[in-house]
Amino acid sequence: MGFFNWLSERMCLVPPPVFDDSSVSPVYADFVHLGLTSDSLVINFGLLPHTFPWGRHPAIVLRRVAMDFRTARKLLAALKMTIQEHERILGSIGSPAGCAAETQEFTSSAEPIHPTRVNLARVTGTPDEVVFDFVCDWKPFGNVKVVHVSDRVVTSFRTTKGLFERIASTI
Amino acid sequence: MGFFGRLSRRRKSVAEVVFDDARVSTTYPDWVAFTAMREACMIDFVLLAHEPARDRQYATVLYRAAMTGYTAKQLLTALQTAIQRCEQQFGKIQGHAGRLPQAGEIAVTGEPPDPMYVNCARVTPTPEGVVMDFAFNFASAFVSGKVRILHRVVVGFYLAETLVQRMLSEIRDHEFRFGEIEIDV
Numbered sequence: 001m002g003f004f005n006w007l008s009e010r011m012c013l014v015p016p017p018v019f020d021d022s023s024v025s026p027v028y029a030d031f032v033h034l035g036l037t038s039d040s041l042v043i044n045f046g047l048l049p050h051t052f053p054w055g056r057h058p059a060i061v062l063r064r065v066a067m068d069f070r071t072a073r074k075l076l077a078a079l080k081m082t083i084q085e086h087e088r089i090l091g092s093i094g095s096p097a098g099c100a101a102e103t104q105e106f107t108s109s110a111e112p113i114h115p116t117r118v119n120l121a122r123v124t125g126t127p128d129e130v131v132f133d134f135v136c137d138w139k140p141f142g143n144v145k146v147v148h149v150s151d152r153v154v155t156s157f158r159t160t161k162g163l164f165e166r167i168a169s170t171i
Numbered sequence: 172m173g174f175f176g177r178l179s180r181r182r183k184s185v186a187e188v189v190f191d192d193a194r195v196s197t198t199y200p201d202w203v204a205f206t207a208m209r210e211a212c213m214i215d216f217v218l219l220a221h222e223p224a225r226d227r228q229y230a231t232v233l234y235r236a237a238m239t240g241y242t243a244k245q246l247l248t249a250l251q252t253a254i255q256r257c258e259q260q261f262g263k264i265q266g267h268a269g270r271l272p273q274a275g276e277i278a279v280t281g282e283p284p285d286p287m288y289v290n291c292a293r294v295t296p297t298p299e300g301v302v303m304d305f306a307f308n309f310a311s312a313f314v315s316g317k318v319r320i321l322h323r324v325v326v327g328f329y330l331a332e333t334l335v336q337r338m339l340s341e342i343r344d345h346e347f348r349f350g351e352i353e354i355d356v
Contacts, residue, residue, distance in 0.1 A: 004308065010206065021309070022319070025287050025307075025321055026288040026289075026307045026321075027210060027285045027288060028286045028287070028288035029238035029288065030208070030209075030210050030211065048208075050206060050208055050213075050333065051206075052204065052206055052213075052215065054328070055279075062285050062286075097209070097210070124309070126290075128239050128241065128242075129290070131309065154210065154237075154307075156210040156239075159210065166351060
């Protein structure tokens with residue numbers, strides 16, 4: 001038995017954690033941008049350029065999360081399941097959005113955003129939106145029942161489909 | 172029946188949701204802007220400051236709420252109802268439509284806050300204005316339970332009327348381009 005099979009079996013024995021989201025605020029994002037390092041995948045969630053009454057704002061990054069490839073694969077599976085279930089019940093989502101050429105140029109906010117390291121991601125599809133909860137579970141094998149959500153990002157299904165396709169092609 | 176029409180049958184109304192307003196922060200803006208985008212709508216609650224020497228206005232975005240067109244339309248209906256009640260008692264309210272400063276006349280100071288996503292908005296009319304509670308109902312209003320209010324915004328009736336007029340015109344444009352947003356069937 002390989003290391004990761006052993007690891008998966010161990011993790012299956014641990015009861016699923018309870019997510020504590022009492023101190024987190026959901027941030028809306030309509031584009032995703034992927035970064036790749038040798039050992040992790042970095043997902044940037046941000047806002048596309050929009051014209052507000054005070055002028056046009058450039059695209060900005062709001063949240064940046066980094067995860068290892070094992071977590072990324074699990075996130076990919078969760079995204080696939082969420083999209084399939086949504087399309088089965090409510091019909092086709094349409095073409096993916098929030099990625100590709102339109103997000104080639106973006107600027108970070110005034111202060112650089114440091115990536116949050118996560119090893120657990122929960123994807124919840126509601127009829128309107130997809131909610132991403134990112135957690136750094138620092139005691140995955142202990143009897144910890146409660147994990148604290150560090151970042152909560154909400155995107156539309158079209159943006160989520162774009163993210164799914166980007167992660168699938170990257171991995 | 173469209174997408175949102177199918178959903179509306181499965182939702183709980185805002186009146187059925189129990190809100191938890193412990194430790195909620197409150198904003199008192201003096202200007203408001205509404206922007207409809209392809210996937211979502213955004214409301215900026217703004218504090219304006221005027222610099223007489225340069226005859227220039229500065230805006231600080233206090234709170235930015237992002238929501239779907241469905242939630243925006245629900246909020247619009249609730250605001251219209253609240254204003255209607257007020258007008259029945261005190262007479263016609265004139266909004267500030269058409270007086271919004273142009274892009275060149277106003278400068279935004281500081282970084283605008285991150286757009287906080289909300290999918291539930293409660294409007295409470297008071298004798299002096301309207302209290303808007305923005306919340307994120309994780310269960311998407313299908314199950315019972317308390318919903319934590321993320322932010323509370325208090326505006327006067329004039330500003331509420333301005334917001335209604337902005338929302339009406341932006342939502343009309345949005346529906347013209349992307350199709351009707353159904354909230355009730």
